[in-house]
Amino acid sequence: MKFIFVPFVNGLIACAVFAAQAIMPASEASAAEQRQADPVRREGVNLKLEFLQRTGSISSAIYDDSMGVITFRALINGQVVWAVIDTGAEATFVDVKFSKEIGLDVEALSGSIRGLAGEMTRSKITGIELEIPGQFVVREAVFNGTDLSGLSRALNKKTAIIIGRDILNVISFYVDASAKRVVFLPSKSMKFQDTQIVRLPMIDGLLTGTINGVAASMAIDLGASGVLNIRRGVWDRYIPSGTTIDEVTSTDLGGETYTSVFTQGVTLGIGSISSLPAAKQVPDLDANFDAYIGYGFFQGRRTLFDYAAEEILILKD
Structure with a gap:
């Protein structure tokens, strides 16, 4: 293209x-x-x-x-x-x-x-x-x-x-x-023609969308693998009680052991893009948004990141 x-x-x-x-x-x-x-x-x-x-x-x-x-x-x-x-x-x-x-x-x-x-x-x-x-x-x-x-x-x-x-x-x-x-x-x-792109909705540097049908603000974190990481403090807002979860014990880069909580098949909607990724629970480091969108969301895609212009554009195939 x-x-x-x-x-x-x-x-x-x-x-x-x-x-x-x-x-x-x-x-x-x-x-x-x-x-x-x-x-x-x-x-x-x-x-x-x-x-x-x-x-x-x-x-x-x-x-x-x-x-x-x-x-x-x-x-x-x-x-x-x-x-x-x-x-x-x-x-x-x-x-x-x-x-x-x-x-x-x-x-x-x-x-x-x-x-x-x-x-x-x-x-x-x-x-x-x-x-x-x-x-x-x-x-x-x-x-x-x-x-x-x-x-x-x-x-x-x-x-x-x-x-x-x-x-x-x-x-x-x-x-x-x-x-x-x-x-x-x-x-x-x-610059791209509108017919060539999917424009991801962004406000004040954050993506807006839905997680399991509930409105969410999301930061893009290309330094994290996977697709969707939800803050612990708002986890229950998006993941219904009784949902099957998996737990994995890992060690962070500082040498501390921690337990990661996952669940499969969460419905993620950002603009016109919908997917069913696994979701991981992460610490409450920033209360200004609900979740992190990791590099996994962009794998296989062609994307323009322009934070100065508040634009995230995904090129259509």
């Missing part, structure tokens, strides 16, 4: 899903002033991002989703690493051990990061240059640091970076889950 590329000027495994703010870079502007000046940016984000795509020639990255999430090659300060796209992560995270090995400045911070993957330490890492070859580069970046060794073991790849919403909120990215390719572009750079 053809699409129009608009010319521009350069400028899981429930693996990550960190509920954390981005590290605050030095700035004289308050967070409120930053949001007012540029509502697309997340609080505390000040990225020096340059697109490398050229008009008439679109570069893409081949990715692997054999473990249920998108992993692909990237460069950090010239070193080839594995990266994960995680729309459930509020910020980008870089592995602390790797950062020290290549001589980056790592500052340990108090407190920890709590997400679906468990509890992990946090640091601030400065002097990072992140490049997706042929697509974009972020220079002189300050990102969060944490221990990603558990993620590396889960994915069977030495993973050095989780690309989160501080970056993904200010660009668009096109995922062809059939060809296993991802393309990063400026927001609104790809």
Whole structure:
């Protein structure tokens, strides 16, 4: 299927899903002033991002989703690493051990990061240059640091970076889950005719739809495998009492043992798309929505994610 590329000027495994703010870079502007000046940016984000795509020639990255999430090659300060796209992560995270090995400045911070993957330490890492070859580069970046060794073991790849919403909120990215390719572009750079797409309903960055016929707000979490993850606090709202459930004991990336609750054949409706996935119960990390839609929902599809324009478009076959 053809699409129009608009010319521009350069400028899981429930693996990550960190509920954390981005590290605050030095700035004289308050967070409120930053949001007012540029509502697309997340609080505390000040990225020096340059697109490398050229008009008439679109570069893409081949990715692997054999473990249920998108992993692909990237460069950090010239070193080839594995990266994960995680729309459930509020910020980008870089592995602390790797950062020290290549001589980056790592500052340990108090407190920890709590997400679906468990509890992990946090640091601030400065002097990072992140490049997706042929697509974009972020220079002189300050990102969060944490221990990603558990993620590396889960994915069977030495993973050095989780690309989160501080970056993904200010660009668009096109995922062809059939060809296993991802393309990063400026927001609104790809245009489609209405007859070519299914537009997923989105309000304030969240999908709206139904779970078993009951209205639900849902965050997209490409850092989680599977299709549907429902918060524990609202589980009974969507899953009737007496429903058959399965329980599995697992270990999160922080080393803690937990019990996962599943049920089969839940009716999920988002826009004109209806499916019958299994549903997993997950912790109450964010009360602003009811469920997470994982990468499994998008497997086999071609999807444009453009959070800046509040558009999620699925291309028809």
